[in-house]
Amino acid sequence: MQTDFLKVEALSRVYPASRGQAPLVVFENIHFSIGKGEFVCIIGHSGCGKSTILNVLAGLDEPSAGVVIMDGREVAGPSLDRGVVFQGHALMPWLSVMKNIEFAVKSRWPDWPKDKVRSHCQQFIDLVGLTGAEHKKPSELSGGMKQRVGIARAFSIQPKMLLLDEPFGALDALTRGVIQDELLKICASTGQTVFMITHDVDEAMLLSDKIILMTNGPRARIAEIVVNTLPRNRTRNDVHKDPQYYRIRNHLVDFLVSRSREMAQAPAADSDPRHPPEVRPGEMDDDPIATPRVQKQPAMHLV
Numbered sequence: 001m002q003t004d005f006l007k008v009e010a011l012s013r014v015y016p017a018s019r020g021q022a023p024l025v026v027f028e029n030i031h032f033s034i035g036k037g038e039f040v041c042i043i044g045h046s047g048c049g050k051s052t053i054l055n056v057l058a059g060l061d062e063p064s065a066g067v068v069i070m071d072g073r074e075v076a077g078p079s080l081d082r083g084v085v086f087q088g089h090a091l092m093p094w095l096s097v098m099k100n101i102e103f104a105v106k107s108r109w110p111d112w113p114k115d116k117v118r119s120h121c122q123q124f125i126d127l128v129g130l131t132g133a134e135h136k137k138p139s140e141l142s143g144g145m146k147q148r149v150g151i152a153r154a155f156s157i158q159p160k161m162l163l164l165d166e167p168f169g170a171l172d173a174l175t176r177g178v179i180q181d182e183l184l185k186i187c188a189s190t191g192q193t194v195f196m197i198t199h200d201v202d203e204a205m206l207l208s209d210k211i212i213l214m215t216n217g218p219r220a221r222i223a224e225i226v227v228n229t230l231p232r233n234r235t236r237n238d239v240h241k242d243p244q245y246y247r248i249r250n251h252l253v254d255f256l257v258s259r260s261r262e263m264a265q266a267p268a269a270d271s272d273p274r275h276p277p278e279v280r281p282g283e284m285d286d287d288p289i290a291t292p293r294v295q296k297q298p299a300m301h302l303v
Ligand SMILES: Nc1ncnc2c1ncn2[C@@H]1O[C@H](COP(=O)(O)OP(=O)(O)OP(=O)(O)O)[C@@H](O)[C@H]1O
Pocket: 015, 024, 026, 044, 045, 046, 047, 048, 049, 050, 051, 052, 053, 217
């Protein structure tokens, strides 16, 4: 695997002082890398800068310091090499579902004949369960349906990197599960590289190879990177049966409930921010047998 397909080096984001207030340092000195074909989730409380980092990776925002290098080239603006799905759907309201997706596909492959563009788009419309809604405008769709169009559009351009900002948050549980399964299948068959923001620890554990944990902002930093050692062929139905599952889950929940705040208040540890600690289940303190209450909890969403 190309271990540093995407490299983030010394990234900081500072918003200038306004109305007599001090400048806002959202995060600073962020370093991480993503291997080709890796699925990386980032979790942390609201305001720690997850969306800002994603926007910088997308080339839609500029960092105050630091650099992002993808496939050997510095990210200096938006590109069809990176497909983005936002919390809001960001569709063109005057275009139908099909035309919204066609627009992206034609930009990606301008030489493709019309029929090929159409059948390619249809494949992704079917994938997200929107068959029959091809000619509807966004105003005629529910919030979840609009979100699915955004997901189909991002998948359809087969980008080198998918950037997902809580893409499934607005979906009902059933659709969410179906699209998570499809995403797993697409990643397994195409080796898609993904960076995804989620507030849902179960979603992160189902989908990711690694989970970046951010301390609370301001001055957020990477606390650690959890290596998800659950076997890669996991499914929603059996992922929780793995003996490692609750150990990892407890560790993530514990981080969100207490350590993310405690670490934010403590001065930066003497660990080198260029090499955030990687943690595997065997190195976690949380013992699933000692803390069975967490096993009984339903899916956990924290903001
Ligand atoms: N244009 C701006 N000017 C000043 N501050 C901003 C601006 N945009 C974002 N911020 C601040 O930057 C911080 C990080 O915002 P960001 O949306 O990246 O956080 P987040 O972790 O993605 O939050 P959430 O989980 O709620 O989406 C917040 O404190 C926000 O208020």
